[in-house]
Amino acid sequence: MKSNTPLNGCFVIGTDTEVGKTRISAALLHGLAHNGFLSAGFKPVAAGTSFIDGQWGNDDVRALREASALVLSDAEVGPFQFEAACAPHIAAALQGLAIDRAAILRSAHTLAARADVLVVEGVGGFCVPLGDDWDSADLACDLKLPVVLVVGLRLGCINHALLTAEAVRARGLSLAGWVGNSVIPGMPWLDENVTTLQQRFQKQNIPCWGHVPWLAQPTPAAVFAHLDQAALRAFFSSVSPSLASSLKT
Numbered sequence: 001m002k003s004n005t006p007l008n009g010c011f012v013i014g015t016d017t018e019v020g021k022t023r024i025s026a027a028l029l030h031g032l033a034h035n036g037f038l039s040a041g042f043k044p045v046a047a048g049t050s051f052i053d054g055q056w057g058n059d060d061v062r063a064l065r066e067a068s069a070l071v072l073s074d075a076e077v078g079p080f081q082f083e084a085a086c087a088p089h090i091a092a093a094l095q096g097l098a099i100d101r102a103a104i105l106r107s108a109h110t111l112a113a114r115a116d117v118l119v120v121e122g123v124g125g126f127c128v129p130l131g132d133d134w135d136s137a138d139l140a141c142d143l144k145l146p147v148v149l150v151v152g153l154r155l156g157c158i159n160h161a162l163l164t165a166e167a168v169r170a171r172g173l174s175l176a177g178w179v180g181n182s183v184i185p186g187m188p189w190l191d192e193n194v195t196t197l198q199q200r201f202q203k204q205n206i207p208c209w210g211h212v213p214w215l216a217q218p219t220p221a222a223v224f225a226h227l228d229q230a231a232l233r234a235f236f237s238s239v240s241p242s243l244a245s246s247l248k249t
């Protein structure tokens with residue numbers, strides 16, 4: 001696929017690191033696969049590898065690979081995986097490497113040529129440096145995919161969510177939806193926080209794709225069950241009408 005062919009799918013960002021981007025991305029991949037679509041996960045830049053089943057790899061890359069409908073290799077899902085679990089430009093520098101912006105775009109289009117829909121997980125929050133003169137927001141602009149914001153529900157999340165939405169708009173990207181994700185059990189004033197987010201985002205015409213409660217086992221299927229199927233259908237009908245008409249409720 002040529003790099004100017006538009007990609008189908010979404011770019012999942014978060015209000016911060018550890019807010020549930022991987023869990024939500026895996027749920028979307030699972031839901032799409034369950035509905036018969038060739039979904040493919042993509043984690044262009046990942047920091048932090050561990051040794052599992054005789055192989056070094058990154059947990060996010062593994063989770064997205066396993067939730068994808070397409071049978072993919074770790075290298076296809078995660079073309080830039082670095083050893084240290086720290087800011088990716090630092091992790092790359094520790095290995096004497098740089099993150100190749102053009103190579104990421106090529107990898108995304110190679111994957112897209114085999115998939116109906118890509119679910120791309122960003123890295124950390126929205127504006128994470130990936131090199132001297134570019135960051136993860138630039139990566140979202142390169143891929144030109146609609147953005148989905150995962151709000152990790154904890155103290156401070158309203159401010160983080162609203163600032164991130166402003167930053168997405170400032171880059172000229174479309175914010176297709178937001179998900180409230182309970183990353184801590186028993187958060188005080190949870191409902192009040194969700195209601196405030198709903199009110200603020202409604203005013204900006206950004207639909208809620210669901211509120212995922214804290215789950216003892218946040219598997220892709222369990223998380224997907226908490227996403228708003230009507231909102232997903234509305235989104236995927238704008239991306240691909242054939243996809244949307246087949247999404248089960």
Ligand SMILES: Nc1ncnc2c1ncn2[C@@H]1O[C@H](COP(=O)(O)OP(=O)(O)OP(=O)(O)O)[C@@H](O)[C@H]1O
Nearest residue numbers: 017018019020021022023124182212213214215218
């Ligand atoms: N709804 C939930 N219920 C219970 N645990 C959750 C939920 N969502 C996320 N978690 C847990 O919170 C942690 C962070 O989630 P996740 O890895 O998806 O975040 P992330 O935003 O992708 O992080 P990173 O910035 O490292 O990529 C994980 O241990 C995950 O299992």
Ligand SMILES: [Mg+2]
Nearest residue numbers: 021022060121
């Ligand atoms: Mg992740």
